[in-house]
Amino acid sequence: MQSLVDCTFSGVVGYKKEYNDQLALFVAKTIMNISWFFKVPFFIYIYFIGFIAILLKLKPLTSFSSEQKINFYNNIVLKLPFSGSLDKLIRSLGFMKLYDLAAEDN
């Protein structure tokens, strides 16, 4: 989840690497709270993405460099079926948390 959040928010003005854990935790916690028939497919999908990363690069997504992560996300993940829904969910929830963290920082 941390890697997906990093891919999604890298480049957003106001996003800092140190927010990553809190954003990922917020998104994961929110998904954990939704109905099982939505959260189970979401988590399977997230693990599936991690599996593809290992297949393609022979290393886990967490050990990709930032640039590799972004390239992988834009060129592979966003072309997978249903990735739009996952992307929108992570972005919507992440943005909600991001600007609270930024406000706390200020």
Add this chain to the structure above:
Amino acid sequence: MNNAIYQPEQLSHNLYRCEYLVIGSGAGGSVAAMELAEAGKDVIVIEEGFHSKTADFTNNISDMTQKNWRNSGVTPFWGKPPIGFAEGKCVGGSTVINGGLLWRTPQRMLDIWENQYGLKGYTNDDLIPHFEKIEHILNVGYHKKDDQNIDSDVLINGCDNLGWKYVPVPRAGGKDCINENLCPTGCTSGAKQSTALTYIPKANNAGAKIFTGCRAIRINKHGYLADTVKIEVRSQGQRRVIEIKSDFIFLSGGAIQTPFLLQKSKINAKAGKKLEFHFNLKFVTEFDKKIRAQDGTIFTVQVQEFMDDGLLIMASNYRRHYLAMTLAHFGNTVINEVMEKYDYCGLFVAQVQAKSKARIISAFRTDPFVQYNFDPADEPAIKDAIKKTVKLLFHSGAKKIYLPILGSMPVTNSGASLNKAILNLKPKDLEIVSVHAMASCSIGSSENAVTDLTGKITGFKNIYITDASILPSNIGESPQGTIMALSHKILDKHIHG
């Protein structure tokens, strides 16, 4: 008051008894609780969420959303496109997290309901005394004139330029609003008069008990009578089941949870077969001048020129969070550009009275699954809504508008670029949210009605419904006033005959 609001850990018994059990504490449930308690009845209200005092609300939007919204606002309606639906889950229900709009039921809807759904005895004259009571208790009024709601003021200019009709919006506690701009996460000033600040305390003072963290999971029945309700109590990660035995049950869990409970309990086969809702389309709009929409409240005027066609246009709560979430379907470059122009932008909504209908599926047992089919008749209505909203915004001084369409380019005029976006529009590419669901257990005397004219579920002697699900059809405006007025009317009939 708080002595009568019970935390889950205070519920030590396995069985409670009362005369009246009210399930849900939102717009409808709070009316039932207050009216019954003030009539001297022994009342327990169960609420799935928790209670917050005004001092508990903060401007931390993510925390407040997680605390007071069902599923942190992630309740999808499954269909093409998927729709994000949001409702409250706290003492006071959605009245805590809405804009506090309190409209009387439009005459055209009352006529339709009487003529097509057999809703006799709910005319304007019948409902006026109830609306007067609601408006008094909720201190309904209009926002005082100030210079902080420029996003609404620009719409007034646009309407004046086009000769379109707009009206000031009556809101619960609207006169005392100090533009905290936190309506969707709980009013931090206490100006907004949710039912948690009004009806629930009155119910408490009259003796009603509120059990929080409690979710009804099944109604046990014997013949034509509901007997006990099984309740799941959630406390600090632990779950246990208790039962409440009551003479009467008032269901007020909202348009999705109420039919879900009825389906699971095999009470009524028609419940939840149909659910109606509004489409909300959001437009991020950049102006030449600073409008600082973050300094104002949700909105102070509503454009009602096309209300009879099912279209309303208004501003919306504006913060960086909501702005970015609205633009989530655009790339980060667009979001960065818009954030740089934060003071120059506003967020506007076109609310469309959808013809599409959903249904509630209880097969997954633990939670309702809401599935809808996009009605082809909604496509021209949405295209028309986008065109009209864009036209109004450009006449209001807009420079650039980001449309709620996946993959669209921002439009800079209501000519070629808009026409291109509309021409290529496919329903699956729309970005739609909804905050109003209703009509899943209609009241009336038509064959599809779930309750009779007294609000009692057909075939049962002691189960009533008072929430958004009893509206006979999609109302086309914020339904809180109508939900409360119908609930008052049902309670009036029940208590006084």
